[in-house]
Amino acid sequence: MPHRIPALAITAFTATSALGRGCAAQLDGLRQRRSGLRHNDFTAVPLECAIGRVAGLEEAPLPAPWRPFDCRNNRLAWLGLGGDGFLDAAHAAIARYGAERVALIVATSTASIGATEEAYRCLEDGRFPAHLAHPHLHTLHSAGLFLQAVLGTRGPCLTVSTACSSSAKIFAQAERLIRLGVVDAAILAGVDSLCGSVLFGFNALELVAPRPCQPFDAARCGISIGEAAGFALLERDGEDLDAPRLLGYGETSDAWHMSTPHPQGAGARLALDEALARSGLAPSQVDYINLHGTATLKNDAVEAAVVGDLFPATTRVSSTKGWTGHTLGAAGILEAVLTVLALQAGLVPGTLNTSTLDPACGPQFALDNEDRALRIALSHSFGFGGNNCILAFAHGARP
């Protein structure tokens, strides 16, 4: 098992999802139990499902200097970056440490493939039309190139793309770079936007629910896909005692199947063990877990069994996907932000849309919102390829 690591301070963070722009909109949606999901009005070919769509992206092109990057995914990144004063906090960190001492680590599953799909719909003699032919639009690192141009960082800049665990893993990668002294701070960004690939791809796998997703419900029948942008600024543990902390993480592989979880959740259990070891925590100290909880039959069954085996009833658990949909490569950081907001607000978000809990779920599950003091929380992210990442957070500095 890994050793305990020093905590890092999360000195700024923000998220934009179907619930709206910024942390206040996320928290208000959770408190009011107002889902951001709506009937699919995104695909030209009809697909019966609910989606978590961010409003207004169609009318918000990127400002002129960055027009070559203009596409839905980078618009979402731009909209999200401006939330909660994050852009100012990022600039202040760059000024404080120096541009080469700040890493920019981006996460996405499908990047700006929506622009690539559009180019394939209007090929001219087998070639992309001129307005969609810019190579920076069609690389997985598109948002990384765009955000580095906006922010002016000179530290390591890369994109992590491990499907639905992508933007959880960037917390781990940043921690290593800071611990080894490669950088002093890291700007983390997770961005994934609606596109045909994921809607029709998950549909082909028969994993898309025809109605809004119902995580852990006995009658659950699949996911609702959403889009989101989340940002976090990580620095060494400092004097700001109130800043939430990243305590640790666990990253593992299932070594089982490309698109279904290990039946006993072997990789998830190992990731939990590693996250708790790096954080110096026992399961009984965990107050809340934001579960992966996609509302697929298999994910939720496996995850419920893992939680039931390892945690006491005092550990409250829920899935917030009924509010936002499954935001894929952005889910890790969106749910990290929701987890930190839950810690700060003393709010256990329930599990929206779920009325009849699967009997396999234990007493840890919260369906309704609960008000209680929370100090330590985990967030689960699992992806295709059997890629698992679990993050551990604290409300503030440890006493």
Next chain:
Amino acid sequence: MATLLAQVAGIGWWAPGVPNWPSAAHLLSADLPWPTDGAPTPAARRLAPNERRRAPLAVRIACEVAGQACSMAGQDPAALPCVYASMHGDLDITDDLCTTLADHPLELSPTRFHNSVLNAAVGYWTIATGCQAASTALSAWHGSLASGLLEAASECLAEQRPVLMVACDIDGGGALARVLPTSMAHGLALVLVPPGAAATGVTLRVRHASGAALPAPAEPIALPRQLLAALACGVTREIALPAGAAARLDVTVSP
């Protein structure tokens, strides 16, 4: 900026006509011309026969070079965290997905879809080898190789354990490949171990540095070949790999 120091315990390489590290080392140290044709797909013996038949080229290349590097290092792949870096991922699959989506979105293949994720190759590798350690997949335009080296070295040192790094790209035939910089299919793998952990093997020092941006390579394969040449030359050599806007990764290879 901190310098990260690790030992290279294993090396793997595949490209058409240059199917392994010894053949690449021979070409590079003797300054012989690089072949441009040869077997179009690698053997990828670590994959089970069924998987090997179905696996896309990008997955086969990754598993081939990873297998070579682990064998040379004498490391059990099941115990190694894996870092996979690629500039474009599987261009053939992205081309196929986008073509199908444009015409018949409801006919998308579920297997093609889950093979389209950047971590498909590392996913197949962990399944084939029973590896439950951490695995990741990175992309950073011309900085993709640098990002893989930096992450592998930092994971190796932060966790004090051997790490497998694989950097692969394939050529593509579709419309997407026409707007992106591509070169012939190729894969490089290194097993990095903490200093002193291997009795033999070259030492690798990596250091991220800001400064003038490096020019884009003539073709993407030039970058891994530059690193291979440094590994093959038998004396200390410094190279610089592109690592984003106004930054580079300085890499020093010492025998």
